[in-house]
Amino acid sequence: MRLIIPTQLNEITVEQFIKYNRILNLKDIEADAMDMAIVSIFCNIPLEETFKISFKDLKDIVNQVTEVLQQEVKFIPTFDKYGFIPNFDKIGISEYIDLENYISDYENYHRAMAVMFRPITKKISGSYTIEAYNGSDTHCNDMLKAPVTMLLGAMVFFWNLSSDLLKATNVYLSNNQMIQDELSAVTSGKNGDGIQALIQLLKEGELASRMLLN
Numbered sequence: 001m002r003l004i005i006p007t008q009l010n011e012i013t014v015e016q017f018i019k020y021n022r023i024l025n026l027k028d029i030e031a032d033a034m035d036m037a038i039v040s041i042f043c044n045i046p047l048e049e050t051f052k053i054s055f056k057d058l059k060d061i062v063n064q065v066t067e068v069l070q071q072e073v074k075f076i077p078t079f080d081k082y083g084f085i086p087n088f089d090k091i092g093i094s095e096y097i098d099l100e101n102y103i104s105d106y107e108n109y110h111r112a113m114a115v116m117f118r119p120i121t122k123k124i125s126g127s128y129t130i131e132a133y134n135g136s137d138t139h140c141n142d143m144l145k146a147p148v149t150m151l152l153g154a155m156v157f158f159w160n161l162s163s164d165l166l167k168a169t170n171v172y173l174s175n176n177q178m179i180q181d182e183l184s185a186v187t188s189g190k191n192g193d194g195i196q197a198l199i200q201l202l203k204e205g206e207l208a209s210r211m212l213l214n
């Protein structure tokens with residue numbers, strides 16, 4: 001049997017990465033069954049075909065795939081005919097809501113990609129414009145075949161963006177006594193629970209992003 005084993009991260013698709021996450025989230029799966037599923041996913045062969053592979057070769061393939069998945073990720077704004085949202089200052093509310101919902105759910109990574117990457121309509125001197133957002137159903141199936149480096153790179157970008165925003169917010173609040181006083185007044189009252197819950201969610205969101213990247 002001749003197997004094609006990925007040697008670079010950009011050879012792995014978003015669809016394969018989604019399937020891989022499904023396997024990782026299965027409960028009580030045995031190690032050998034996990035290895036067989038990994039080989040099936042990343043070598044694009046039916047699961048039953050993995051029974052024909054020797055135990056040693058199976059372990060070697062899993063080790064190779066694991067090394068590939070640990071390769072460094074760089075953010076690249078374009079691939080094929082698609083371009084990343086060029087200006088987040090102008091992101092629409094529907095884009096923001098969909099992206100927030102999809103990017104934290106591995107089953108919807110391809111939909112998150114369809115929000116972030118859309119067909120390029122015009123290129124001018126290194127800049128570009130993309131199609132208006134028409135919902136996550138548009139192009140999401142195409143995103144299943146996209147290199148996972150595009151997804152992971154975008155996640156790195158968002159983590160850096162949210163981290164910088166959180167730092168800037170902390171600096172701004174520390175330098176603005178009036179806002180601090182207002183927040184103190186709110187948090188000391190009945191509605192304070194909502195503010196505290198929001199702050200906790202922001203912290204948990206940043207922690208989750210760090211864990212994902214690690």
